[in-house]
Amino acid sequence: MAVKFWDKRPETETAPKKPKSVAREWGDAILFAVVAATLIRWATFEAYTIPTPSMENSLLVGDYLFVSKLHYGPRTPQTPLQVPLTHQTIWGTNIPSYSDAIQLTSHRLPGFSEVKRNDVVVFNVPFEKQHPADLRTNYIKRCIGIPGDQIEVRQAQAYINGKPATNPPHLQTSYSLYTDAPVRPEIFREQGIVEYDAANGVPMPGYAGDTVFYSPVHMTTEAADFLRKQPFVKRLVEQRLPAGVPDPAVFPNSVDFPAAAPLSATTRPWNADNYGPLQIPKEGQTVQISPENAGIYFKIIGQYEHVPGISWQNGTIYQNGQALTSYTFKQDYYFMMGDNRHNSQDSRFWGFVPADHIVGKAVLIWLSVDPNAPSFFSKIRWSRLFHLID
Numbered sequence: 001m002a003v004k005f006w007d008k009r010p011e012t013e014t015a016p017k018k019p020k021s022v023a024r025e026w027g028d029a030i031l032f033a034v035v036a037a038t039l040i041r042w043a044t045f046e047a048y049t050i051p052t053p054s055m056e057n058s059l060l061v062g063d064y065l066f067v068s069k070l071h072y073g074p075r076t077p078q079t080p081l082q083v084p085l086t087h088q089t090i091w092g093t094n095i096p097s098y099s100d101a102i103q104l105t106s107h108r109l110p111g112f113s114e115v116k117r118n119d120v121v122v123f124n125v126p127f128e129k130q131h132p133a134d135l136r137t138n139y140i141k142r143c144i145g146i147p148g149d150q151i152e153v154r155q156a157q158a159y160i161n162g163k164p165a166t167n168p169p170h171l172q173t174s175y176s177l178y179t180d181a182p183v184r185p186e187i188f189r190e191q192g193i194v195e196y197d198a199a200n201g202v203p204m205p206g207y208a209g210d211t212v213f214y215s216p217v218h219m220t221t222e223a224a225d226f227l228r229k230q231p232f233v234k235r236l237v238e239q240r241l242p243a244g245v246p247d248p249a250v251f252p253n254s255v256d257f258p259a260a261a262p263l264s265a266t267t268r269p270w271n272a273d274n275y276g277p278l279q280i281p282k283e284g285q286t287v288q289i290s291p292e293n294a295g296i297y298f299k300i301i302g303q304y305e306h307v308p309g310i311s312w313q314n315g316t317i318y319q320n321g322q323a324l325t326s327y328t329f330k331q332d333y334y335f336m337m338g339d340n341r342h343n344s345q346d347s348r349f350w351g352f353v354p355a356d357h358i359v360g361k362a363v364l365i366w367l368s369v370d371p372n373a374p375s376f377f378s379k380i381r382w383s384r385l386f387h388l389i390d
Contacts, residue, residue: 054344117144177214248263262315291315300329
């Protein structure tokens with residue numbers, strides 16, 4: 001019997017694919033865009049804005065920044081259950097955008113560099129307890145000290161390891177200004193002097209007899225030098241806290257900012273202008289714990305490194321009912337300060353920034369909008385567009 005094994009099988013007919021609906025096309029496009037934007041935001045660059053004057057006059061309120069995650073390396077998510085492209089709440093509401101039912105250990109992928117002194121750094125502020133670490137409010141400050149450094153402030157000048165730190169070119173401090181007549185707003189604006197609590201951004205005058213005074217006025221050294229030369233200026237006095245006068249609000253006199261208690265067993269004669277010396281903890285470093293220094297390490301051990309059974313008793317650190325006598329740090333820490341030195345809530349008040357709270361390096365101002373501009377056409381600060389951050 002002959003068999004025809006070479007004959008072609010009849011081709012199977014398939015029904016033509018049904019074209020996607022317009023809604024399906026849009027849905028796929030939106031899903032792709034969200035996934036792509038989430039990955040870019042997580043691993044490369046993210047846009048931020050400056051809401052407060054703590055970094056003036058280096059960064060201004062209304063500056064829009066790109067922050068690089070590539071420099072220090074992106075962090076793996078700690079809180080995976082989150083609405084994409086949100087931070088703490090869903091846009092325009094107070095509804096939480098995340099669930100902390102699942103918390104993962106955060107790791108950092110390799111980056112281009114380590115955090116260096118004088119880098120302008122975005123980080124999750126460590127003192128917030130109501131959010132997971134990776135969803136705490138983003139702050140931006142200048143890194144003054146890196147792990148292992150000894151930080152000190154003498155008469156408002158920062159010192160690192162006993163040597164004067166390099167001051168940023170637009171550093172601001174506060175002054176009391178006394179004049180014989182109100183100062184024209186244009187003079188303040190030309191010198192970059194802004195009071196954001198005032199409706200028009202211009203410092204408000206006070207009066208004492210025939211003297212007009214403004215206090216505090218936040219300005220750069222260059223602006224202060226200019227004003228001292230003006231004939232209408234009677235006096236210009238830099239505001240500095242005297243050495244040896246303790247401020248109970250500074251770290252570590254205040255052990256657990258922003259809570260008023262506990263207080264350190266040792267009250268240091270430190271304030272914002274005369275601070276330290278204080279060594280910044282480093283990964284692998286072992287310290288001896290005593291009532292004299294326990295306030296420095298309490299939050300690190302119990303909150304940032306999540307050691308179980310930690311409590312504060314009798315002015316020192318206890319673990320499971322026993323006084324803790326030594327500790328070895330699990331990660332690096334940093335000391336951050338604002339460039340507007342008398343108008344910045346920073347490490348002088350709430351302590352060190354853990355390495356796992358570092359978000360990225362501020363690298364570029366891509367837009368700058370003046371909230372106090374006198375007219376619509378002067379809102380954009382054109383000279384700051386695409387300005388590299390130093």
